[in-house]
Amino acid sequence: MPQFPLPPGSTLGILGGGQLGRMLALAAARLGFDVAVLERDADSPAGRVAAHCIVGAYADPAALAQLAALANVVTYEFENVPAEAVLTLQSLGVVVAPGPEALAVAQDRVAEKQFLNASGAPTVAFASAASAEQAVAVAAEMGPPVLMKTRREGYDGKGQRWVEHAPDAAAAFKALGGVPVILEAPADFVRELSIIAARGRDGATAIYPLAENHHEGGILRRSLAPATVSPALADQAERIAARILQGLDYVGVVGIELFEMRDGRLLVNEIAPRVHNTGHWTQDGCEVDQFEQHIRAVAGWPLGPTAAHHRVEMLNLLGDEADAWPRLAHEPETRLHLYGKRDAKPGRKMGHVNKLKPL
């Protein structure tokens, strides 16, 4: 078992080789850690900045054994890490953070909302269904419109359908693959906000200012942070974050998506047990960004400060929008972050910019 705080020179494992893994690896390197990435793709954004790259599936026992031989603390960039991968790593003496409870909750939208409500973090009304018939009955009982989502998997707006009339729930259920689903009441929100929060191994927490987020087609386009909010709203968000962190005995950074309702209440939309796209603003707006904060937490280091020193507008660069880099590089207020992805498919997150403004 590793000793905490994990000393510099140790190797940290990361499951997943995408942009979040890459930015985690860069933050770990600044603190003197080596990084081992486990990723299916031999040429990944994170693998190219890591000391070690193990090519394999997350659940591949040989790959996990290789990772465990290099790193006795492992984290991930992606909440759909198979539970058996975590169990295998734990059986090899590896500490995985955030822990299996956080992963289990984040992988099942029903378990997630049950956990949230039980923790005093309110959500929209919801119900589950495991068949087309049940989906129709539940939709009728809730009263449409309802949003149907697969209980597991799905991100960036994939794996979900609006049901406008209860009988349509049968077709929606089939269109989503006939897998167990959650039905959610619509959230009549005025804004989408998010809060990035961290908890250390000692139980200390560090919470960043709120971000205001704008999605298009289910994909985050833009975050503004610190968001303009009343102290009462900020308090409410921080209380929710603290309950979630404590309820999961959490270690690491969590991204919590919130709906600001017309009546001033905050509902939790979803939680991501990892660094989060709506926290990228912290790279240029805060002294310790979400990536270093996550590394500090999982390595058992003290958490760092979360105050903002700049206001930031974060814009995702999707697909060929990243081709604008020559223009963006000319803007003095714009900090450019590019992920080293080879293939600019439409809608693919290729990079982001943080546009700085005075606080």
Added chain:
Amino acid sequence: MPQFPLPPGSTLGILGGGQLGRMLALAAARLGFDVAVLERDADSPAGRVAAHCIVGAYADPAALAQLAALANVVTYEFENVPAEAVLTLQSLGVVVAPGPEALAVAQDRVAEKQFLNASGAPTVAFASAASAEQAVAVAAEMGPPVLMKTRREGYDGKGQRWVEHAPDAAAAFKALGGVPVILEAPADFVRELSIIAARGRDGATAIYPLAENHHEGGILRRSLAPATVSPALADQAERIAARILQGLDYVGVVGIELFEMRDGRLLVNEIAPRVHNTGHWTQDGCEVDQFEQHIRAVAGWPLGPTAAHHRVEMLNLLGDEADAWPRLAHEPETRLHLYGKRDAKPGRKMGHVNKLKPL
């Protein structure tokens, strides 16, 4: 030949695998570049964060051919890159930046001072000697005390001796290895300052605020930046930097060490054609740090802003001073940068901290 500006996804080559190479590689990764490091040590600080690591001597033709096959723009972390390595790379179609003129000047203390004086950048009085007898004669003519340094090599105070009496110059010459030397008049300075400056491929320049530096035993211990200086002194330093950049048709970041004399004049002590230890404060004090600035310059990108948003005290962590990381990680105003070096020999630069203060 590469096309400029070099697009993200290209591979940049770095000669040298130490901490400067590591921090350059991390900055390159943020902009979406891949990095290939050429370094004698298979397990180097920079190699561990680079996509490619070629193990070999700088002048090894096979290693240089490998590097040229990966990267058509190459830079370095170290001014004592052999001239033949640069010629070999150029013959393979590689653009090396900063260019060979800058390297030639930086590798020979006599050529350096001749260039500086010819460019209107004043230095202490100096003369060269190639034999013990000549050294004695020159020392007598200049009037001791004089500082004798090898013309080539030597850093962090190595390769130099004070000569208090002219006849002692013979012994000093022998102690320095019997190689060509420079003799320098003492600089009666009140402060050591430095200025980090950059020049792009388009000839644009970007100059950071001055740093005030404190050395012990020839090794930098501490920089304070932006240094408290009069506007006239800042102007004088910027004019010197601009002359040096233009005189060398420079591309990249240069570190210029200055003596502030009692009479208010600035003399140039030496120039380093690379990112510089006295510029580490820019990592946490400026929006675009010296590492990103250097990558921007060599990649033919526009230069970024150089204004400070924090005052910074940079402290080098030498040898086992880096063992203080658990305490340093607790200080909210302290940003920790560790280099991933395996072996904390006394005096070895293992990391640095930037302590932030309001401007």
